[in-house]
Amino acid sequence: MTALTLSTAAAPGLRADAIVIGVVKGADGPVVAPGAEAVDKAYDGRLAGVLETLGAAGAEGEVTKLPAPAGFKTPLVLAVGLGSEPEKDASYDAEALRRAAGVAARALAGSKKAAFALPLTDAADLGAVAEGVALGAYSFDAYKEQDKDAKAKKGKSPLAEATLLGGKPRDAAHKAALARAAAVTEELNRARDLINTPPNDLDPEAFAAVAQTAAKEHGIKVQILDEKALTKGGYGGILGVGAGSAAGPRLVKLSYTSSKAKKHLAFVGKGITYDSGGISLKPAGHNETMKCDMSGAAAVLAAVVAVARLGLDVNVTGWLALAENMPSGSATRPGDVLRMFSGKTVEVLNTDAEGRLVLADALWAASQEKPDAIVDVATLTGAMMLALGNRTFGIMANDDAFRSALHEAAEEVGEPAWPMPLPDHLRKGMDSPIADIANMGERMGGGLVAGLFLREFVGEGITWAHLDIAGPAFNEGGPFGYTPKGGTGTAVRTLVRLAELTAEGDLG
Structure with a gap:
């Protein structure tokens, strides 16, 4: 994990492997962004021209x-584009700041220390840059071959330390923004590690054992x-x-409580540690990334721990519905009828x-505590990927206002x-014809059908939303911004922001 610090030091005197500055697209060419004044002055005010000569826009x-x-x-000076x-x-x-910081952090892999002189107008900007650095510097190399002396992994190590210039170490708002960024990104990267772990090592x-360890470390009650x-x-x-x-299934309950809480949120995560499709076996080419089918549970675990680390005044219960979906002589068959919880x-x-089946039990379990709202998170349907692509998740809810609030939190x-x-x-x-409901419906609108199925298992009168993160949960393409290849940890920040808004009384 990249260490994050604040500094008011002047750029010329700071010892680091590189200094990161921002550059934007101006009407007549590249423009040096605020924060880089000392660098521009050292280039006699001609830095924008030098960057343009080097091809920067x-x-x-x-x-x-x-x-x-x-x-x-x-x-070294590393100039990163901020867009228009x-x-x-x-x-x-x-x-834009978050993404630029992430791009720079990835470009500086292998460096020990970098200074970031990006535009900072307030604590929120500082938090965004800090998040971008910590998320962009992420790498998963636990399974890489070690070199002969076993001191380092092959390939470049992530950026070790980042100093944010312009940050005020003694300012309470700046200190809080940095602490929040550290807590959220460390837990989000924990989720990424879980998603990237091969299924033979994460049943x-x-x-459940990982969740238990994390919970005990941060004072969260756990029941397995x-x-x-x-x-x-x-x-059932x-x-x-x-x-x-x-490998037998598990249901993990994580409970964070605050003595000042006035609201209770429940987060429910789909945790299929490997999805072969079961008897309805997936075709060749669709199995290779199915270790990521527990991304919803990973997001819920990370969010609950982050909420605990931030000490938010809201009660949050996390439910991890964990199972491995495999074909065998004992597997559930098409045509079987299950009696649910x-x-x-x-x-x-x-x-x-299968995801909707494990979520249905966990949703009903969460409903028994009558929380103020339930949010489930799941890599649920390929149909949602067809609808929204690989970078956007869908939000469904039984309350339009709550759906809108979640959408705004996600975009924020x-x-x-x-x-x-x-x-x-x-x-x-x-x-x-023989059961209360089937686990399949019309093919067209399959993502919406799945949401309707889940709604059947939410307790009466409870506000509920469903996040289908099938598209953005696992990035099979190249890295971009602060998003790596592989597990992304999507939805963690949305859940944490929802908890913050609830604690602040900004949700009804």
Whole structure:
């Protein structure tokens, strides 16, 4: 994890491997962004021209390296594009700062220390830059071959330390912004580690053990239901999905409480540690990344721990519905009927529609505590990826105002999301001749059908939302901004922001 510090030191005297500055697209060419005045002065005010000569335009994600000017104790200047220049007197977009910091941190992999002189107008900007650095510097190398002396992994190590110039170490707001950024990004990167861990090392039992360790470290109560307890409790959905695996399922409950809390939120995460599709086996080419099917549970774990670390005045309960979906002689078959924890029966028409089954049990369990709101997070449907692409998650809810609040929270923290409907006419497609409901409905609008299925298992009168993160949870392409290849940890920041807004009384 990259160490983050604040400094009011002058750029020329700071010892680091590089100094990062911002550059924007101006009407007549690149423009040096605020924060880089000392560097520009050392270039006699001609830094923008030098950058343009080197091909820089200020486009978002662009990186230009040049030697540091004489008198600087850093050997390198790294100019990172921020995109279009803001209008006069307008502040820089927080997400643009976050992404630029992430790009720079990735470009400086292998460096011990870098100074970031990006535009900082307030504590929020500082927090955005800090988040971008910590998330952009992430790498997952636990399974890389070690060199002969076992002191380092092959490849470049992530940036070790980042100093944010312009930050005020003694300012309470700046200190709080840095502390928040550290807590949220460290937990988000924990989620990324879990998502990237191979399924042979992260079955439901192992995941539950990680959650238990994290919970105890941060004063969170934890309860783990194993197969025996799940059977006694009648959790037919979780047990049915896990029936085909040698690794038994688990339901983990994490409870963070505050003596000043006036509201209670429940977060529910889909935790399929590997999804083969079960008897409805996935075709070749669709199995290789299915270790990521527990991204929802990873996000919930990370969010609850982050809330605890921030000490927010809201009660938060996290539910991790963990199972491995495998084909075997004991696996649930298409045509089987499961009796869920709620008492409802479900005809299983497709065993690859398993996420909704484990979530249904966890949603009903969460409902028994009558929280003020429940949010579930899941890599649930390929249909949502077809609708929204690989970078945007869908939001469905039984309350339009709550759906809008979640959308605003997601956009505020830089997680692209889009509100989706729950059309009642699609419910009829899940009618079953022998059970209360089937786990499949109409093919068209499949992501919405899944949301309608989940709604059936939310307690009456409880506000609920469903985040389908199938698209952005796992990045199979190249890294961009502060997003790495592999597990992304999407939805963690949205959940944390929702908890903050609830603690502050900004949600009804």
